[in-house]
Amino acid sequence: MKILVMIKQVPDTATQVKIGGDGKQIDTSGITWIVSPYDEFAVEEALRIKEKRGQGEVVAVALGPDRAKEALRSALAMGCDRAIHVNDPALAAADTLTTARVLAAVAKQEAPQLVLCGRQAIDDDMGAVGAQMAEVLGWPCASWIMEEAIDGGGTSVRVGRQVEGGLEVFELPLPAVLSAQKGLNEPRYPTLKGIMGAKKKEIKDVKAADLGVTAAPELSIAALEALPPRPPGRIVPGDVKDAVKELVRALREDAKAI
Amino acid sequence: MAGALWCMVEDDRKGTPKKVMAEVLGEAARLGGPVEAVWLTDKATDDGLKQLGAWGAAKVWLLEDAGLAPYRGEVWAPPVAELAAKESPKAILAPVTSRQREFMARLAARLGAGLAADSVALAMDGDRLVATRPVYAGKLLSRVAWAKQPWMATLRPNVFKPADAQAGKTAAVERVTVTVPAAQMKFVERREEASTGLPELTEAEIVLSGGRGMKGPENYVILEELGGVIGAAVGASRAAVDAGWRPHRFQIGQTGRTISPKLYMGFGVSGAIQHLAGMRTSKVIVAVNKDPEAPIFKIADYGIVADLFEVVPELTKEFKRLLEK
Numbered sequence: 256m257k258i259l260v261m262i263k264q265v266p267d268t269a270t271q272v273k274i275g276g277d278g279k280q281i282d283t284s285g286i287t288w289i290v291s292p293y294d295e296f297a298v299e300e301a302l303r304i305k306e307k308r309g310q311g312e313v314v315a316v317a318l319g320p321d322r323a324k325e326a327l328r329s330a331l332a333m334g335c336d337r338a339i340h341v342n343d344p345a346l347a348a349a350d351t352l353t354t355a356r357v358l359a360a361v362a363k364q365e366a367p368q369l370v371l372c373g374r375q376a377i378d379d380d381m382g383a384v385g386a387q388m389a390e391v392l393g394w395p396c397a398s399w400i401m402e403e404a405i406d407g408g409g410t411s412v413r414v415g416r417q418v419e420g421g422l423e424v425f426e427l428p429l430p431a432v433l434s435a436q437k438g439l440n441e442p443r444y445p446t447l448k449g450i451m452g453a454k455k456k457e458i459k460d461v462k463a464a465d466l467g468v469t470a471a472p473e474l475s476i477a478a479l480e481a482l483p484p485r486p487p488g489r490i491v492p493g494d495v496k497d498a499v500k501e502l503v504r505a506l507r508e509d510a511k512a513i
Numbered sequence: 514m515a516g517a518l519w520c521m522v523e524d525d526r527k528g529t530p531k532k533v534m535a536e537v538l539g540e541a542a543r544l545g546g547p548v549e550a551v552w553l554t555d556k557a558t559d560d561g562l563k564q565l566g567a568w569g570a571a572k573v574w575l576l577e578d579a580g581l582a583p584y585r586g587e588v589w590a591p592p593v594a595e596l597a598a599k600e601s602p603k604a605i606l607a608p609v610t611s612r613q614r615e616f617m618a619r620l621a622a623r624l625g626a627g628l629a630a631d632s633v634a635l636a637m638d639g640d641r642l643v644a645t646r647p648v649y650a651g652k653l654l655s656r657v658a659w660a661k662q663p664w665m666a667t668l669r670p671n672v673f674k675p676a677d678a679q680a681g682k683t684a685a686v687e688r689v690t691v692t693v694p695a696a697q698m699k700f701v702e703r704r705e706e707a708s709t710g711l712p713e714l715t716e717a718e719i720v721l722s723g724g725r726g727m728k729g730p731e732n733y734v735i736l737e738e739l740g741g742v743i744g745a746a747v748g749a750s751r752a753a754v755d756a757g758w759r760p761h762r763f764q765i766g767q768t769g770r771t772i773s774p775k776l777y778m779g780f781g782v783s784g785a786i787q788h789l790a791g792m793r794t795s796k797v798i799v800a801v802n803k804d805p806e807a808p809i810f811k812i813a814d815y816g817i818v819a820d821l822f823e824v825v826p827e828l829t830k831e832f833k834r835l836l837e838k
Contacts, residue, residue, distance in 0.1 A: 266649065268650050268767060268786055268787045268790070269786055269787075271652075272649045272652050272653060274653065281649065281653070292768055293768070350627060351618070351621075351628060352621060352622055352625070352626075352627065352628075355622060377650065377767055377768075378648065378649055379648050379655070380630070380631060380646075380647070380648060381618075381628070381630045381631075382614060382618070382630055382631075383617075383618035383621070383628055383630055384618075385618075386586055386615045386616075386618035386619040386622070387618050387619065387621065387622035388622075389586070389587075389619065390586075390590065390618075390619045390622035390623050391622055394697075395585075395586075395587050395696075395697040395698040396586055396587070396615070396619070397698070398611075398614075398615040399611060399615075413701065415704070416611075417611065417762065418611040418612065419610060419611055419713055419715070419716075420705060420706055420713060421703055421704050421705045421706050422703070422704045422706075423583060423700070423702075423703050423704075424700075424701040424702045424703070424704065425585075425698045425699060425700055425701060426698065426699045426701055427697065427698045427699075428697050428698075431697075431698075437761055437764070437768045437769065438761040471660070472627070472660065473621075473625065473626055473627030473628075473659060473660045473661070474627030474628065474629060474657050474658070474659055474660070475657065475658060475660070476655055476656070476657055477643060477656045477657060477658050478655075478656045479648070479653050479654070479655055479656075480645075480653065480654040480655075480656065481653065481654075482651075482652070482653070482654060482793075485798075485812055485814070486814070488798075488810065488812070488813045488814045488815060488816060489814075489815060489816070490805075490810070490815075490816045490817070490818060491815055491816065491817050495817075495819050495820075495823045495824055495827055496827060498817045498819065498824075499817070499824060499827040499828050499831055500831060502799065502815055502817060502828075503828070503831045503832065503835070505815060506776065506797065506799070506815070507835075510776075510797045510814065510815075512719075512775050512776040512796065512797040513719065513743060513775075513776055
């Protein structure tokens with residue numbers, strides 16, 4: 256079974272982000288980059304499917320500038336077999352729909368039985384690419400999955416997707432798109448052998464033109480802004496009994512929060 | 514009608530729109546209307562239709578068919594796309610819920626439209642819409658605009674001002690004959706979570722959150738007691754979830770749920786960036802922590818530097834006393 260895993264390179268959560276000179280993008284100097292955590296769940300699940308079935312191929316795909324190769328190398332170090340890097344300055348301002356069209360075009364060329372991605376990338380938090388890719392491909396899609404099981408013949412997958420108040424279980428014919436929610440698995444750390452081996456694995460560079468996709472974003476960033484400052488808070492003094500009394504009074508009378 | 518602002522209806526799966534729809538419909542009216550609701554359901558109730566009218570929908574496009582439940586994106590997107598092609602709405606808005614979030618993405622792809630997910634503000638800039646949405650773990654805000662209509666956006670719950678219900682205001686109901694596409698995905702079952710008896714995390718007006726300072730899973734019962742008294746949901750930080758003290762569905766933060774309640778109270782929560790990403794748009798933030806240096810105090814409106822195991826029972830007692838009055 257061939258599986259495509261879509262990954263995105265994003266700034267580490269703890270990294271300080273500053274607005275760049277153009278006011279629309281962040282200043283990327285000094286940023287620590289990581290594979291978006293939800294995408295790591297997707298990589299891990301793809302590897303587990305391959306291991307369980309005893310055969311198959313896992314291909315990591317990323318859209319991004321040169322530095323996105325590091326993210327692909329980490330996916331290869333975890334155990335992916337090869338990688339595809341859509342690296343094209345024309346796609347620098349790609350919105351979710353352009354991204355979905357690009358990744359769907361890769362999927363069409365590769366013809367996998369399954370596409371896995373994270374439920375959202377933790378930089379722009381749109382959470383749209385998985386479902387949009389499925390729409391472009393005309394495939395079924397299940398988002399926020401917490402569990403999956405592919406049937407023996409590799410023709411369908413049973414998934415549990417997290418919804419408010421419970422889990423909804425569906426059976427999807429393959430090929431399909433699934434997006435991973437936290438709780439699906441615990442991603443492995445690359446082994447030293449894996450890291451060394453990753454250096455020899457193929458990363459194929461692809462341009463938008465190779466995929467027949469033109470970048471015409473439907474949504475664009477007009478400006479990035481700093482958060483409005485929160486009014487200064489106050490520490491409620493006194494012993495616990497007095498502090499609690501005063502806090503409850505303030506919440507009811509001043510803040511009218513309860 | 515052409516140029517309307519459509520509001521996709523989120524319901525309780527029993528034929529009643531959720532109260533978050535008051536926020537979406539209220540915002541659509543504030544943007545200038547005309548406001549119309551689009552409701553996909555297997556069974557709408559009359560009360561539900563009245564409710565949408567009272568919240569300001571001039572019209573409800575009702576797509577009612579047994580095949581529309583439970584939600585499947587591949588089944589919902591085609592009929593709505595077809596209707597949109599006919600009616601040319603100016604905007605399509607929906608609340609952020611598990612299904613609307615996926616559905617709106619799929620519909621946007623089908624329509625070739627832009628989507629601003631999880632918006633916290635919408636405003637007209639001349640004759641075009643601009644959405645504001647948190648990015649980079651909520652550390653920055655991004656203002657986004659569309660190349661063309663329909664402007665599609667999902668709205669973060671508890672952020673937009675709800676419409677006041679106006680009794681007697683009714684919506685014209687237009688039933689749309691739907692050809693439900695053959696579903697590729699088959700529904701197997703729904704597994705309900707064990708009910709805590711407390712509100713759902715993303716819908717609650719008050720949220721109590723327990724962090725590493727809770728010391729163990731057995732201690733969440735004191736937060737649940739307090740939650741029971743004031744009608745609050747109980748969540749947890751990543752540290753507590755990763756330690757196995759609470760199931761993942763209770764996690765607040767970047768890799769969990771994003772909440773925006775009227776009142777957030779963190780107990781033994783340090784305030785790591787990844788937690789702040791999930792609760793920083795809360796209206797009033799209270800922090801209780803033994804460590805006066807805990808970063809959460811920097812964004813808290815009120816703080817108590819003390820042992821949560823002394824503060825929580827005292828809070829429960831104080832609220833009980835007030836409610837009995």
